[in-house]
Amino acid sequence: MTTTTPDPLLAAEGITVRFGGLTALSDVGLAVAPGTVVGLIGPNGAGKTTLFNVVSGVVRPQHGTVAWKGRVLRAHRPHHLAGLRIARTLQGLNLFPGLTALENVMVGADRLARGGTFAMLTGLGHYHGDERRLRERAMAALEEFGVADAARALPATLPFGVQKRVALARALVADPELLLLDEPASGLSGEDITALGEAVRGFSARMGVLLVEHHMDLVMAVCDHIVVLNFGQVIAQGTPAEIQADAAVAQAYLGAAEEDSDA
Amino acid sequence: MVSLRNHESTAPAPRARRGGGPGAAGRWRALPALVRFPLAALAAFTAVLALTSLTGPAEDLRIGSVGYYMLAIAGLQLLIGYSGQVSLGHGAFMFIGAYTMALLVLHQPAFPLWLNMLLTVVVSCAAGVLVGAATARLHGPYLAGATLALAVGLPALTVRFPELLGGSNGLAFSVRGAPPALAGVVTTSQWQAAAVWLTALVGLVVLATVNAGRLGRRMRALRDDESAAALAGIPVGRTKVTAFLISAGSGGLAGACQAYLLGTATPSSFTVALSLSLLAALVLGGLGSMWGAFWGAVALVYVELWGQELAHSLSLGTNVANNLPIVFFGVLLILVILIWPQGLHGMFSRLAGLVRRGR
Numbered sequence: 306m307t308t309t310t311p312d313p314l315l316a317a318e319g320i321t322v323r324f325g326g327l328t329a330l331s332d333v334g335l336a337v338a339p340g341t342v343v344g345l346i347g348p349n350g351a352g353k354t355t356l357f358n359v360v361s362g363v364v365r366p367q368h369g370t371v372a373w374k375g376r377v378l379r380a381h382r383p384h385h386l387a388g389l390r391i392a393r394t395l396q397g398l399n400l401f402p403g404l405t406a407l408e409n410v411m412v413g414a415d416r417l418a419r420g421g422t423f424a425m426l427t428g429l430g431h432y433h434g435d436e437r438r439l440r441e442r443a444m445a446a447l448e449e450f451g452v453a454d455a456a457r458a459l460p461a462t463l464p465f466g467v468q469k470r471v472a473l474a475r476a477l478v479a480d481p482e483l484l485l486l487d488e489p490a491s492g493l494s495g496e497d498i499t500a501l502g503e504a505v506r507g508f509s510a511r512m513g514v515l516l517v518e519h520h521m522d523l524v525m526a527v528c529d530h531i532v533v534l535n536f537g538q539v540i541a542q543g544t545p546a547e548i549q550a551d552a553a554v555a556q557a558y559l560g561a562a563e564e565d566s567d568a
Numbered sequence: 569m570v571s572l573r574n575h576e577s578t579a580p581a582p583r584a585r586r587g588g589g590p591g592a593a594g595r596w597r598a599l600p601a602l603v604r605f606p607l608a609a610l611a612a613f614t615a616v617l618a619l620t621s622l623t624g625p626a627e628d629l630r631i632g633s634v635g636y637y638m639l640a641i642a643g644l645q646l647l648i649g650y651s652g653q654v655s656l657g658h659g660a661f662m663f664i665g666a667y668t669m670a671l672l673v674l675h676q677p678a679f680p681l682w683l684n685m686l687l688t689v690v691v692s693c694a695a696g697v698l699v700g701a702a703t704a705r706l707h708g709p710y711l712a713g714a715t716l717a718l719a720v721g722l723p724a725l726t727v728r729f730p731e732l733l734g735g736s737n738g739l740a741f742s743v744r745g746a747p748p749a750l751a752g753v754v755t756t757s758q759w760q761a762a763a764v765w766l767t768a769l770v771g772l773v774v775l776a777t778v779n780a781g782r783l784g785r786r787m788r789a790l791r792d793d794e795s796a797a798a799l800a801g802i803p804v805g806r807t808k809v810t811a812f813l814i815s816a817g818s819g820g821l822a823g824a825c826q827a828y829l830l831g832t833a834t835p836s837s838f839t840v841a842l843s844l845s846l847l848a849a850l851v852l853g854g855l856g857s858m859w860g861a862f863w864g865a866v867a868l869v870y871v872e873l874w875g876q877e878l879a880h881s882l883s884l885g886t887n888v889a890n891n892l893p894i895v896f897f898g899v900l901l902i903l904v905i906l907i908w909p910q911g912l913h914g915m916f917s918r919l920a921g922l923v924r925r926g927r
Binding site for chain 2: 361383384385387388392393395401403408411413418422425427432436439479
């Protein structure tokens with residue numbers, strides 16, 4: 306919260322979410338400053354995804370606020386995120402199977418179009434310019450992730466690692482200021498995870514990153530700040546070194562205080 | 569615009585295009601939608617004019633019917649194939665279009681045809697927004713059920729308001745044919761078929777433009793994955809309603825063309841069977857392509873005709889003869905889908921591919 310920088314991009318404060326009698330989150334706070342990578346970790350069912358959903362406007366908290374660049378978001382919905390320049394990846398790849406890789410990324414770039422409904426319906430105005438602009442931006446994003454060759458292929462015909470890059474390109478093509486990454490390492494091999502870690506560090510030069518991840522080596526390697534959730538509460542936060550040394554974290558993950566390696 | 573493009577390439581482009589060389593298709597695709605689709609529509613319109621100059625009044629009527637069915641099916645294609653919303657009640661929008669047209673002709677005889685068509689589009693689009701907004705939260709079979717109810721219920725309005733809508737006999741009216749200056753050149757039926765095709769092709773150009781652009785991509789994205797589309801900033805609900813609006817506008821305009829062509833609007837033309845036929849014709853023609861709408865419309869008009877002729881030549885009993893066209897259509901649908909899941913369009917493009925490879 307105030308520990309990172311005085312002027313965070315995203316600040317969630319006092320978030321409490323109950324589903325019926327179950328308290329999924331209880332008075333949770335979190336802040337992401339520009340140019341930093343914040344990790345959100347915790348055992349299964351700790352409330353990480355619920356917090357992500359609160360930030361993305363999928364779940365509305367009973368208490369607490371989410372502020373974006375100092376402005377409190379009261380009624381935002383998932384489709385407003387792109388306009389706020391927040392990108393989110395989903396746990397699965399969630400590529401559009403009926404669209405080519407290029408078209409997938411062009412959908413991600415939709416925010417950058419200038420034309421309105423009139424142009425989309427009639428083919429007049431910005432229609433043609435928008436098509437060209439989105440196509441160029443999407444192609445550049447695919448090139449940035451080294452998968453430009455796959456532009457005309459349907460997602461199902463591509464290897465998993467390439468699909469993952471296309472999904473990242475789709476999230477990043479519209480130049481977000483905050484990237485929410487939901488378990489990006491799942492299903493990746495060791496080498497790919499190392500490359501992903503480097504990529505995430507690279508993103509942080511341009512934007513803030515909030516990372517939910519189970520893969521501890523990756524989290525420890527890329528994060529500037531880590532927030533640990535357990536049973537809907539923040540049990541620890543600090544630098545990777547502080548978290549690794551924290552007894553409560555070790556207990557939450559392993560159920561025994563004397564162990565200190567990751568899960 | 570065409571010549572501008574050609575200047576960019578070093579090859580003698582016009583000749584290469586005529587020769588159908590490998591670059592011609594690519595160059596055609598590179599044209600902006602705003603040029604490409606109207607040019608294609610112009611070519612189709614010329615073909616229809618040439619065709620109707622050879623045929624008699626009965627055939628002109630059938631050619632006109634292909635035109636408006638094509639428009640209705642293409643609108644349904646945008647809704648089902650692109651935005652992924654299944655409507656079993658598209659006949660209801662044709663009903664709205666036909667009755668709007670009939671009422672305008674009867675009560676505002678001074679209005680020109682184009683204005684009537686325009687007003688029909690406005691009315692049916694408004695109906696589409698209402699239905700789309702009401703059903704935006706429904707998916708799959710629930711949406712299909714809701715639209716089916718519309719197709720069942722709406723034509724009953726005619727019986728409820730017999731003074732205005734003419735009861736079960738419907739509304740009959742006469743339309744103006746060819747302008748006096750062209751009286752000796754074109755017949756009324758030729759003029760009507762041409763007017764219907766011109767309207768349908770203008771509608772088709774709009775649909776093709778939408779499909780090829782941002783809105784079409786938005787629709788396909790939300791059809792494939794709603795949450796991922798929302799995270800890309802696509803307003804899911806609004807896009808779904810827009811798809812309904814466009815599709816309803818096409819259906820309404822098709823209904824108006826039908827009323828104009830036949831000079832009547834009767835509730836018995838807009839039964840649930842019509843809605844289901846449109847859907848069947850869409851699947852038969854091929855989901856995912858404008859050509860599918862054309863083949864579907866051709867099948868809808870001519871398979872029924874051939875069925876009738878067959879029944880006539882076999883001198884069957886009326887019970888059998890009346891149902892033979894439907895059986896005919898059903899068998900064709902099953903056969904085509906079994907052999908070519910992409911429909912008639914898939915069949916033709918497969919055959920074209922074979923021919924090209926064989927050369």
